Amino acid sequence: MPSNLAPDIAPAPAVVIPRNIKQIVLSAFVILVALAILVSIFGNERFGWRVIGAYLFSTIILSGIANTLLLTLICMIAGTLLGAVIALMKLSASPPLQWIATVYTWIFRGVPLLVLLLFFFNLAALFPQLELGMPGSPPLITLNANEIISPFTAAFLALSLHESAYMAEIIRSGIVAVAKGQSEAAHALGMKPLKVTQRIIFPQAMRLIVPPTANQVITMLKSTSLVSVLALSDLLYSAQIVYSQNYQVIPLLAVATIWYLVLVSILTWIQSRVERVFNRGYGEKRRSHKKVSQRPSNESKNQPAINEEEANA
Amino acid sequence: MPEVNNPETVIELKRITKSFPTKNFERLVVLDDMSLNIKRGEVVCVIGPSGSGKSTMLRCINRLETLDSGEIRVLGEYVGYKEVNGSMELLSEKATAQQRQRLGMVFQQFNLFPHLTVLQNIIEAPTVVNGVHRKEATKVALELLAKVGLTSKADAYPGELSGGQQQRVAIARALAMNPEVMLFDEPTSALDPELVGEVLRVMTDLAKAGMTMIVVTHEMQFAREVADRVVIMDKAKIIEDGTPEEVFENPRSPRTREFLARVSGTNGKA
Ligand SMILES: Nc1ncnc2c1ncn2[C@@H]1O[C@H](COP(=O)(O)OP(=O)(O)O)[C@@H](O)[C@H]1O
Ligand SMILES: [Mg+2]
Numbered sequence: 001m002p003s004n005l006a007p008d009i010a011p012a013p014a015v016v017i018p019r020n021i022k023q024i025v026l027s028a029f030v031i032l033v034a035l036a037i038l039v040s041i042f043g044n045e046r047f048g049w050r051v052i053g054a055y056l057f058s059t060i061i062l063s064g065i066a067n068t069l070l071l072t073l074i075c076m077i078a079g080t081l082l083g084a085v086i087a088l089m090k091l092s093a094s095p096p097l098q099w100i101a102t103v104y105t106w107i108f109r110g111v112p113l114l115v116l117l118l119f120f121f122n123l124a125a126l127f128p129q130l131e132l133g134m135p136g137s138p139p140l141i142t143l144n145a146n147e148i149i150s151p152f153t154a155a156f157l158a159l160s161l162h163e164s165a166y167m168a169e170i171i172r173s174g175i176v177a178v179a180k181g182q183s184e185a186a187h188a189l190g191m192k193p194l195k196v197t198q199r200i201i202f203p204q205a206m207r208l209i210v211p212p213t214a215n216q217v218i219t220m221l222k223s224t225s226l227v228s229v230l231a232l233s234d235l236l237y238s239a240q241i242v243y244s245q246n247y248q249v250i251p252l253l254a255v256a257t258i259w260y261l262v263l264v265s266i267l268t269w270i271q272s273r274v275e276r277v278f279n280r281g282y283g284e285k286r287r288s289h290k291k292v293s294q295r296p297s298n299e300s301k302n303q304p305a306i307n308e309e310e311a312n313a
Numbered sequence: 314m315p316e317v318n319n320p321e322t323v324i325e326l327k328r329i330t331k332s333f334p335t336k337n338f339e340r341l342v343v344l345d346d347m348s349l350n351i352k353r354g355e356v357v358c359v360i361g362p363s364g365s366g367k368s369t370m371l372r373c374i375n376r377l378e379t380l381d382s383g384e385i386r387v388l389g390e391y392v393g394y395k396e397v398n399g400s401m402e403l404l405s406e407k408a409t410a411q412q413r414q415r416l417g418m419v420f421q422q423f424n425l426f427p428h429l430t431v432l433q434n435i436i437e438a439p440t441v442v443n444g445v446h447r448k449e450a451t452k453v454a455l456e457l458l459a460k461v462g463l464t465s466k467a468d469a470y471p472g473e474l475s476g477g478q479q480q481r482v483a484i485a486r487a488l489a490m491n492p493e494v495m496l497f498d499e500p501t502s503a504l505d506p507e508l509v510g511e512v513l514r515v516m517t518d519l520a521k522a523g524m525t526m527i528v529v530t531h532e533m534q535f536a537r538e539v540a541d542r543v544v545i546m547d548k549a550k551i552i553e554d555g556t557p558e559e560v561f562e563n564p565r566s567p568r569t570r571e572f573l574a575r576v577s578g579t580n581g582k583a
Contacts, residue, residue: 182424185424185426187377187410188487189414190438192406192491195442204426207428
């Protein structure tokens with residue numbers, strides 16, 4: 001077996017050997033420090049590695065993860081949709097709509113998320129009866145706020161509204177940043193306004209909107225941990241439930257930490273893939289050439305560039 | 314059906330006025346009571362100092378700007394309006410979009426769609442606006458690319474091309490809509506000097522093929538050799554209109570002489 005593998009491994013320049021002696025010393029030092037840290041963490045009984053192992057895949061933690069992901073997903077969707085509406089209002093020609101959008105973003109960007117959460121949770125104290133109907137006439141539906149405002153709805157409202165204010169700004173600046181010449185060129189070709197927005201402005205704005213939105217998803221995932229103050233069993237609160245019973249505070253916080261890091265890493269990886277898709281045609285010559293080559297209509301002229309790239313890989 | 318005064322006239326500007334609001338609540342007059350007729354097959358070069366209203370005139374012709382007063386007709390039809398029982402009515406965006414198809418426009422900054430490949434740039438409008446089948450549109454696009462000498466770049470993105478190549482693609486893109494008139498707004502002003510020639514060559518071919526063209530340019534050589542007419546604009550007005558010989562050798566107004574002396578002194582770059 002080894003004799004088979006050897007020729008394959010030999011030419012691959014996987015490890016770059018530092019020629020400079022200073023670099024060798026520095027690398028050795030960094031590795032030593034890293035090892036020392038790892039030993040101090042994994043060797044530390046107080047971290048309770050056995051407890052961590054026991055709870056890492058426990059039902060209560062996994063269901064906490066499910067809640068965290070669910071909350072992240074629906075608040076992100078609601079926040080983005082609402083944000084798009086606010087962005088369009090801000091870009092509209094109507095001053096009242098612009099004012100509404102401005103005041104809205106001012107409020108929901110200005111108030112800390114934790115305050116918003118507590119505020120929505122205690123909404124029942126402010127409006128005990130929520131009434132739906134025409135002002136002046138008897139309400140069509142009367143709802144008891146205490147029944148509706150569960151921790152979940154409070155969390156959903158606070159996170160979504162908070163998010164929408166940030167998404168509005170991201171979407172607005174993405175649309176504004178598409179050069180004016182683009183819509184003019186499209187109009188000059190006889191394209192109708194809706195098509196210009198759909199096919200020319202939107203795809204280009206997306207390139208600017210998607211990367212910060214992916215960042216927002218990651219921020220949102222972490223922000224959901226705040227809902228633990230409402231006793232909503234997300235990942236963090238699930239860990240808290242466990243340690244309130246067994247007093248293994250650090251191991252359970254470690255369990256939550258490990259899962260947050262895993263989830264954020266996955267999202268970061270997805271983010272980089274998505275960004276690559278949306279950056280097509282923007283300066284990354286080699287990559288876009290490669291994309292072209294995967295389509296059947298490829299021209300032979302592009303071939304040398306691809307071979308070159310593959311040779312370098 | 315609006316009457317066509319002269320079947321040969323494809324573009325008619327009649328006493329058009331256009332102004333923009335300024336910061337101190339006044340109005341900057343950019344086109345001042347201007348009239349101009351363009352006949353089928355004519356190549357008209359428009360020359361003039363920066364800020365004299367040349368771009369605005371082109372933009373009014375395809376209604377990227379609206380007029381304050383006066384009228385513009387393209388192929389006998391008002392642009393952006395229609396006459397109903399003697400009064401003028403604003404056309405819908407849809408109808409205006411349809412009118413614009415007859416006018417191809419080439420911009421100083423190319424304005425290619427950066428998220429689309431060269432081929433996609435060219436077939437976008439024919440497929441989306443006219444519902445031409447992708448295959449058919451691609452065939453036409455490749456013929457046009459051959460015409461501008463860029464067959465090999467069909468799958469490249471605009472960002473991978475030189476300025477000269479981008480502008481040639483932009484010309485092909487405009488031609489793909491089969492326009493009756495081509496409007497060029499300083500098509501070579503954003504180019505490095507060594508890339509100007511390749512674009513002018515494409516434009517010369519187009520002129521020879523009989524295309525009606527309005528070309529805002531500072532390329533005097535091109536105006537002399539290719540244009541049927543040269544129009545000189547200054548301060549929102551046309552101050553000279555005639556054959557290249559008339560305008561360049563025998564200008565009527567002293568301001569033209571002054572301008573031409575200045576331009577030829579700086580090798581065609583105003
Ligand atoms: N959208 C606009 N708003 C305000 N002023 C404008 C606008 N477009 C052009 N102008 C002004 O109109 C004048 C003529 O512009 P333009 O037609 O671009 O001139 P040219 O193309 O001959 O250089 C300039 O003074 C310019 O600043
Ligand atoms: Mg101009």
